[in-house]
Amino acid sequence: MNITLKVWRQKNQNAKGALETYKVSDVSPDMSFLEMFDVLNERLVTEDIEPIAFDHDCREGxxxxxxxxxxxxxxxxxxxxxxxxxxxxxxxxxDTIVVEPWRASAFPVIKDLVVDRTAFDRIIASGGFVSVNTGNAQDANNLPIGKDQADKAFAAAACIGCGACVAACKNASAMLFVSAKVSQLALLPQGEPEREKRALNMVAQMDAEGFGACTNTGACAAECPKEISLDNIARLNREFLSASVANPEV
Amino acid sequence: MGWLTKTLTSSIGKKVLMALTGLFLCTFLVVHLIGNLQLFKSDGGYAFNTYAVFMTTFPVIKVVSYVNYALILFHAFWGIYITYKNRQARPVGYAVNKNSSSIFSRSMAILGLILLVYLVVHMSDFWYRYHYEHLPYVKYTENLTTGDITTTAMDEGYTQVVKKFEISDVAAGTKTIIVKDLYKVVGYAFQNILLVLFYVLAMFAVSFHLIHGFQSAFQTLGLNHPKYSPLIKNLGIWIFAILIPIGYAAMPLYFYFLK
Incomplete structure (x- = not known):
């Protein structure tokens, strides 16, 4: 296969970027998209052109x-x-394929296709955890959880925090991500102790990071690689609103 | 009250205010439509004109109507503010973007702006003129035995202090009512094809705004449920985005083509 790539090149966070065109020939249809970038980068190195920076790690989704x-x-x-x-x-x-980085003020471009997603880490640090008692692990059946409930929690926990929801949303809203992280714990008894604070703090951190508000367009769920459902956003709205009303902190 | 301000100015709280005011405006759409269906009565405007007096004099309705005006303005300007903030969240756009959301959900702000312009025109067409301009008066004489009503237009210069002059003549067996003839003003306004077109197009904007808006309000309030969400979605589409705009659009079309 012969492919024409138009890739966003940007030297650093402050530089002005632009789309640049690269021809890639002899592409195997069985290559992954990232392998095709690897092949292109190897060639760019031999041509004395700076390789295209892109984020990757496990390469198994x-x-x-x-x-x-x-x-x-x-x-x-x-x-x-x-x-x-x-x-x-x-x-x-x-084919001509246009490749751009995630676009959001909360995800500034570091270089080329690499964006800074530490905003997600700060949201998690603000409440996406549970308190755990030390000592031996307790018996698994000490906490009976219905299958339906466990399935819902697991579906929310499938979120890998890639930020596709933010990238797809016209408001660059992080609501699907935050809702999945709040839901996976709100649905289980282990999440109960920090339940109210979690919803309040994670939403506050999300707003502080400069993500937009959710207008329920559904683009996030449509583009989510883990198919996180919009039901989670409704749940986050409930969690946040009831926590706002019920939490005793003035 | 710090927590309340904090809640309502958070990204979720801002949307909750949009949802609550939006749903209130939806109930207004229902009431306004039912009341204005009296325009279709062939009674020389008797029902409509006396209804207009009731709506502008009954204290409870007056209070609700001013709350309604305030909430329309709030919904509009709060929406503009949220849209502005949301735009700031993506300062650099994509060179290529395939939207995986519905066009209605992405066009709420522009549809809302069209509706704001429409409301200014609509209010100055009828509300402003009814309250602040000299309108023709009409006299309805009701035969108390038969219930027949005869309609007589008053002289052009006629005016009265009260909104509704009502007197019963028991000896003659008649009741006379003199009110402003808003019905005639409406009928006259809708002889203008451009205004009719504008009103009909504005009802498309109402429809498109509510296809997304009605169900979105429930999602924002966290009210979703496998059983009831499909019902809410259908209610939003069939009643609020189709039936109600058709009902409203029928009014200018009725006067233009059938009167």
């Missing part, structure tokens, strides 16, 4: 590190798939 806005969609054209699990067979010979 579970770490949430890869982040490319491919032809106008986060993680490219497939549903429920991360960029690393996207293969060149999803494109046609001769």
């Amino acid at each position: 579970i770490c949430g590190t890869c982040s490319m806005y491919i032809n106008g969609r986060p993680h490219g054209p497939l549903e429920g798939v991360t960029t690393c699990q996207l293969h060149m067979r999803s494109f046609k010979d001769g």
